[in-house]
Amino acid sequence: MNYPKFRKSAELFGVICGGLLISMPAIPQAVAQESTPKINPCPRIFYEEPHNNQVVVPQGCPPNALTQRLAAQGLLPVPATPSQEQTNLGVGGETPQPGVRVPVPSSGDQTQQPSTGAVSTEQPPLLQPRQTPSATIALANGTVNIKLVNDTATNVTFQVIGDTAPRSLAGKSDVTLQGLKAPVTVTFEREDGGQLIVTPQASSEPGNLNVTFNEATNAAQGRSAMRIEPNGSVFLN
Structure with a gap:
């Protein structure tokens, strides 16, 4: 009888089953980690009425209508560009869908230099309004x-x-x-x-x-x- 061959087959089967049992608990944990939602500091409500024209968004978020208007008047610092993670999340903590435009502040218009032909992306400083104090x-x-x-x-x-x-x-x-x-x-x-x-x-x-x-x-x-x-x-x- 082929007892040595049967014994080796049984040992090999036990090693395979043991490896599967060891690796199985890691699978649900990995799935759980991947499914954990990321918190977006720039919720959708900032860009919906009436908040779009009443609430100033936090630094780092895409500016809404009120934030852009106050920054243009010199009443707020220039809105900071959102991080890549916030841009990927989009507004409301969702991944932007095709055809949906997420408002992202411009880094300044590119200005053509006539002397050298170089392109500058530096944003000019915001000027304070020249007016007499009330x-x-x-x-x-x-x-x-x-x-x-x-x-x-x-x-x-x-x-x-x-x-x-x-x-x-x-x-x-x-x-x-x-x-x-x-x-x-x-x-x-x-x-x-x-x-x-x-x-x-x-x-x-x-x-x-x-x-x-x-x-x-x-x-x-x-x-x-x-x-x-x-x-x-x-x-x-």
Whole structure:
């Protein structure tokens, strides 16, 4: 009888089965690791109304309409280019589908140099608006308290850029924002879509600014942002 051959076959079969048992637990673990979703810091809601025109996106995210508008006015730093991982994720944590355009900030128009023919992709610096300050206050250790007074009959949405989320201020009411470090930018918008007349006025106490909202009759009077510089100058846009 071929006992040696049978014994070798049994040993070989045992080695194969043992290897399969050892490798099997690793397969579900690998699948579980691959299925773990990545968290996108730039959710889709930033690019949908009304947030598209009311909320400033975090640094590194593709800019929405409000972020682009404030950056063009010199009220925000130039939006940073998103990381490759964020670009791959797209808006809302999804992989971009064919035909779907994910908003990605431009790195600046390419400028043709007539002398050498070289192409430059360097983005020119943003210029601050040249205008007379609407008010000037004396800061208290570089900080300011802002009292917002809504004299309109409708709610006003406001946001301290980089400090607070959008908040609602009811008509005929007020709120005080304390300890804001200059430079600071505040945006505001009537929830009924109308225009706002914004009147900043320095308080008698250092480091305090009163800002009053009134209804505007035309778009030329409307204002949607306020910037307080480290020297105490207050600009409206």
